[in-house]
Amino acid sequence: MAARSQYEELARGLSAVGAVKRGIARVLPGDCPGGSAAVLALLDRYGEMRTSRLAELLGIDMSVTSRHVAHVVERGWVERTPDPHDGRSRILRLTPAGKDLLDDLGRRAADLLADRLAEWTDEEVGQLIVLLIRLRASFGDCRVTHTYT
């Protein structure tokens, strides 16, 4: 448990992350906005999955996820096939073209970060990653929380 002033400072710190995210978005190719990149990254990391699970991993509503998916499917980066076990669901899978694009995106983001964070040690970057992952876990299903009674 931390002090209240600390939480306010944390809120400010989080709001500043926006500039970093915009910086990364700026180096992405024109027809691949941040939302599409996030879809590709998660499908690569966790493998094929249903749209609902992708929405959960993205931390956004399924309606939004559906649109992001439509965008990447139109461009051939993701394949959307019917789920043999559930006629309502569709299985999403990264295509080879999507994998190629994702590799390129990863290179661009990494190049940018390597430039900006040149003076950070390996350990410091690792520390930030751990804390961010934990932050996400702690906040977890803040979207679903409305569901209780």
Added chain:
Amino acid sequence: MAARSQYEELARGLSAVGAVKRGIARVLPGDCPGGSAAVLALLDRYGEMRTSRLAELLGIDMSVTSRHVAHVVERGWVERTPDPHDGRSRILRLTPAGKDLLDDLGRRAADLLADRLAEWTDEEVGQLIVLLIRLRASFGDCRVTHTYT
């Protein structure tokens, strides 16, 4: 200097911060969106300033800043007076009403974070704050960087 895969992981971690920021935005009062809250917080922290400096601190374009400022001025939370030293500039200052609102916002954000981060130690929160501040500093003027020759 860190490894490339680490940078990609960092990019993913940063993208997940969005859910946290939306969670905070959700507990704000209806006519005070996140952009307004950020303006109030910076004017409180750094004191009165010109619009251009506020834009710099927010890390966004001055055109956007101008709209956020108009919003808070309309509601009486910020006072916008001519700069006696420069007829083009305007000085922004938090009003007592703005300060009252900001205190309320701080309470709301802190309550939410205290609930979600209940299991975090004081030190862990502090660590994350330090890293986020440093991240902002390292990325710093990525917006202004276009200006060199």
Added chain:
DNA sequence: TATTGTTATACTCTATAACTATA
């Protein structure tokens, strides 16, 4: 000429609600 701030326009991301199809 250069700079400060404003406004118009357009784009990305998001949520809510209404809808279809399937379980």
Added chain:
DNA sequence: TATAGTTATAGAGTATAACAATA
């Protein structure tokens, strides 16, 4: 009835460009 996904609509946030006023 409940759930998976889609689409329509609306709102917040941002950037670029064109503009007015001042330096």
